[in-house]
Amino acid sequence: AYRAHAERMAAALTGLDRVVVAAHVHPDGDAVGSLAAAGHILRALGRRFMLYARPGLPRYLDFFTLPAPLYSSLERPPFAPRAALLLDCGEPERLGPELAAALPRLKSVNIDHHLGGSGMGSLDNWVEPEAAATAQLVGYTALAAGLPLTGGLAQGVLLGLVTDTGGFAHGNTSAAVLALAAHLVAGGCDLAALRERMDNTWTLGHLHLWGELMGRAQLLENGSVAFCPVYLEDFRRHQAMKEDLEGFVEHLRRLRGTRAAVLLREDAPERCKFSLRSFGPVDVRAVAARLGGGGHRNAAGGTVQLSMPAAQAALLEAIRQEAQERAVEEGSAAQGTEAGSAA
Ligand code: 5GP
Ligand code: MN
Numbered sequence: 431a432y433r434a435h436a437e438r439m440a441a442a443l444t445g446l447d448r449v450v451v452a453a454h455v456h457p458d459g460d461a462v463g464s465l466a467a468a469g470h471i472l473r474a475l476g477r478r479f480m481l482y483a484r485p486g487l488p489r490y491l492d493f494f495t496l497p498a499p500l501y502s503s504l505e506r507p508p509f510a511p512r513a514a515l516l517l518d519c520g521e522p523e524r525l526g527p528e529l530a531a532a533l534p535r536l537k538s539v540n541i542d543h544h545l546g547g548s549g550m551g552s553l554d555n556w557v558e559p560e561a562a563a564t565a566q567l568v569g570y571t572a573l574a575a576g577l578p579l580t581g582g583l584a585q586g587v588l589l590g591l592v593t594d595t596g597g598f599a600h601g602n603t604s605a606a607v608l609a610l611a612a613h614l615v616a617g618g619c620d621l622a623a624l625r626e627r628m629d630n631t632w633t634l635g636h637l638h639l640w641g642e643l644m645g646r647a648q649l650l651e652n653g654s655v656a657f658c659p660v661y662l663e664d665f666r667r668h669q670a671m672k673e674d675l676e677g678f679v680e681h682l683r684r685l686r687g688t689r690a691a692v693l694l695r696e697d698a699p700e701r702c703k704f705s706l707r708s709f710g711p712v713d714v715r716a717v718a719a720r721l722g723g724g725g726h727r728n729a730a731g732g733t734v735q736l737s738m739p740a741a742q743a744a745l746l747e748a749i750r751q752e753a754q755e756r757a758v759e760e761g762s763a764a765q766g767t768e769a770g771s772a773a
């Protein structure tokens with residue numbers, strides 16, 4: 431079903447040169463894997479490219495080999511950029527202000543799996559919310575370009591799949607994802623080795639931070655919402671970094687009976703970042719969107735210019751409103767069915 435799109439993307443990439451290959455700020459494994467895989471494709475096509483993501487690789491991915499240096503600024507590019515390939519980035523703001531400002535002067539192609547931002551590529555867009563990872567789409571693009579999925583290209587695709595499916599466990603782990611992963615492993619990728627290098631990177635401070643946060647977690651809204659706040663002071667005390675929180679919110683969601691998990695992180699006295707997780711039909715993207723954020727149905731996030739207590743109140747209110755609207759919609763849908771069967 432993706433074949434025609436992948437072929438169109440392969441053709442679009444062939445038409446680009448002096449390309450800034452960019453992913454969202456604070457890149458995760460899908461962003462980094464997509465950057466790497468796309469870089470390998472452009473190299474194979476003989477195009478000049480640079481890799482761009484702010485502020486750089488997270489520490490848990492510093493082992494990962496990229497096909498070119500990663501830039502976190504456009505101040506000294508290796509060439510004057512003419513084009514951009516945008517990856518895993520739902521909206522232009524998520525590229526960071528520098529590239530977002532430069533974007534109107536560049537021909538751009540956008541490959542992504544977030545809802546929204548579907549038109550931000552000026553030349554072409556492939557936005558597939560049903561895809562598990564952007565790296566999945568980049569992998570199909572490589573195949574459409576006639577490239578074998580081996581070496582660094584394959585590693586990039588696998589890193590993206592592993593990250594965004596939670597190690598092939600989330601609801602987005604389709605047959606197509608597993609087939610692509612099988613193809614990568616058959617091509618020489620070592621899944622266990624990748625996991626070992628990604629996962630076994632913790633500092634003691636990281637572990638202690640998690641211990642303290644686990645002790646602090648609460649159940650709210652009659653047990654339906656798992657909640658945990660993280661303060662700037664926590665990072666200082668444990669000499670930990672923001673990225674050490676990666677994966678923590680998934681543990682909150684493990685609490686029996688919860689519909690949604692909320693991790694709230696203080697970034698400044700009046701600025702907080704929130705991470706939301708859910709399972710199945712519970713849509714946390716809609717909750718995040720009420721507060722200016724975005725993401726996917728079961729994994730979403732955003733930033734609010736509020737104090738921690740105000741942000742907590744705003745999030746809980748958004749969750750209540752969203753649940754209420756769903757209940758009203760379901761109610762009217764059920765009524766509609768009754769009316770239909772009565773007629
Ligand atoms: P996380 O909670 O792991 O930071 O992010 C989960 C998902 O939420 C990401 O994959 C991304 O799609 C989305 N997300 C996180 N932060 C933001 C944000 O500030 N803005 C938007 N639009 N989406 C976000
Ligand atoms: Mn991402």
Ligand code: MN
Nearest residue numbers: 460518564594
């Ligand atoms: Mn992604």
